[in-house]
Amino acid sequence: MIRFDNISKRYPGGFEALSRVSFHLPRGKMAYLTGHSGAGKSTLLKLIALIERPSRGQIFLDGVNLNGIRNRRIPQIRRNIGIIFQNHHLLYDRPVFDNVAMPLVIQGYRHREISKRVRAALDQVGLLNKEKVAPITLSGGEQQRVGIARAIVHKPALLLADEPTGNLDPELSREIMQLFTRFNMFGTTVLIASHDLDLIRETGYPSISLNKGTIERNDPVSYTHLRAHETKTIISDGELGI
Numbered sequence: 229m230i231r232f233d234n235i236s237k238r239y240p241g242g243f244e245a246l247s248r249v250s251f252h253l254p255r256g257k258m259a260y261l262t263g264h265s266g267a268g269k270s271t272l273l274k275l276i277a278l279i280e281r282p283s284r285g286q287i288f289l290d291g292v293n294l295n296g297i298r299n300r301r302i303p304q305i306r307r308n309i310g311i312i313f314q315n316h317h318l319l320y321d322r323p324v325f326d327n328v329a330m331p332l333v334i335q336g337y338r339h340r341e342i343s344k345r346v347r348a349a350l351d352q353v354g355l356l357n358k359e360k361v362a363p364i365t366l367s368g369g370e371q372q373r374v375g376i377a378r379a380i381v382h383k384p385a386l387l388l389a390d391e392p393t394g395n396l397d398p399e400l401s402r403e404i405m406q407l408f409t410r411f412n413m414f415g416t417t418v419l420i421a422s423h424d425l426d427l428i429r430e431t432g433y434p435s436i437s438l439n440k441g442t443i444e445r446n447d448p449v450s451y452t453h454l455r456a457h458e459t460k461t462i463i464s465d466g467e468l469g470i
Contacts, residue, residue, distance in 0.1 A: 229255035229386065229417045230276060235285035237271055237441075245271040246441045248285075255290070255385070258408065258418040260428050263438035269421035272438070273388045276419070277311055278302045290385065307335060310379030314391040316371045318363040324350070325359040328377045335382065349377040353407060369400040376407060380416075387411060389420040393427065401427055409433075 230253040237246040246268045253259055261269045274280040275287055278294060287294040289305065297305055318327050328349055332342045350356045353373040363371055372392060379387060389408065393401035405420075405427060412418045422428060428435055437444050 229253055229290055231288040233286045235282050238283040244441055249443055251436055255417055256415050258412040258433050260435040261421040262435050267438040268441040269438055270390050273390050277309055308385045310384035310387045312375050312379045312389040312392050314394045316375045320364045323360050324374050327374055328381050331382045345381050349381040353377045369396055387416055387418045391421055405431055
């Protein structure tokens with residue numbers, strides 16, 4: 229599903245956010261990106277979503293080389309990706325329903341299909357009774373659930389989440405992670421950037437640990453250290469037990 233081959237990302241001014249990163253996350257699997265602030269987690273997710281472009285190396289998404297994707301084709305690629313941000317990026321002047329419906333409106337879905345999909349997504353995150361509510365009146369955990377519903381409403385094959393529990397208490401964080409686990413059980417590939425190592429250990433899913441833009445090896449099952457010319461599957465079918 230996702231394959232990085234010797235990826236580096238250098239920003240104007242010389243800062244290298246990622247250096248020679250290689251890994252493979254197969255379709256239908258779930259994993260975490262860990263590392264301190266500035267380790268390169270957000271940059272890695274942005275590269276997958278075509279928000280950023282690599283300076284070197286190649287990125288493959290479901291067999292498609294993203295390096296060859298021209299700007300006009302980016303919306304087409306993103307239709308298969310759901311993105312969840314730490315700060316939600318909600319429209320506070322629109323009700324919950326409109327926020328969740330936004331990807332479908334942009335893609336040109338008909339009103340009846342939009343209504344069906346939005347309510348199904350809100351039901352999955354436990355907010356079906358909040359569709360007419362203004363997001364500003366919701367708790368932080370509820371706002372994050374709105375963001376998740378918006379990310380899954382178009383039924384993407386891949387979910388990317390950037391610190392989705394960063395502003396939540398431990399109990400709410402577990403509930404959010406349980407949602408991702410549920411989506412993965414139904415076949416969605418999930419990659420989550422998080423610094424909450426205790427919560428990650430509880431879930432039991434493999435992790436990719438980043439340190440100053442490179443992958444480091446900590447756990448022989450969950451972590452992979454790769455040299456510049458190597459590409460390796462970090463998750464095998466047996467490791468997840470599903």
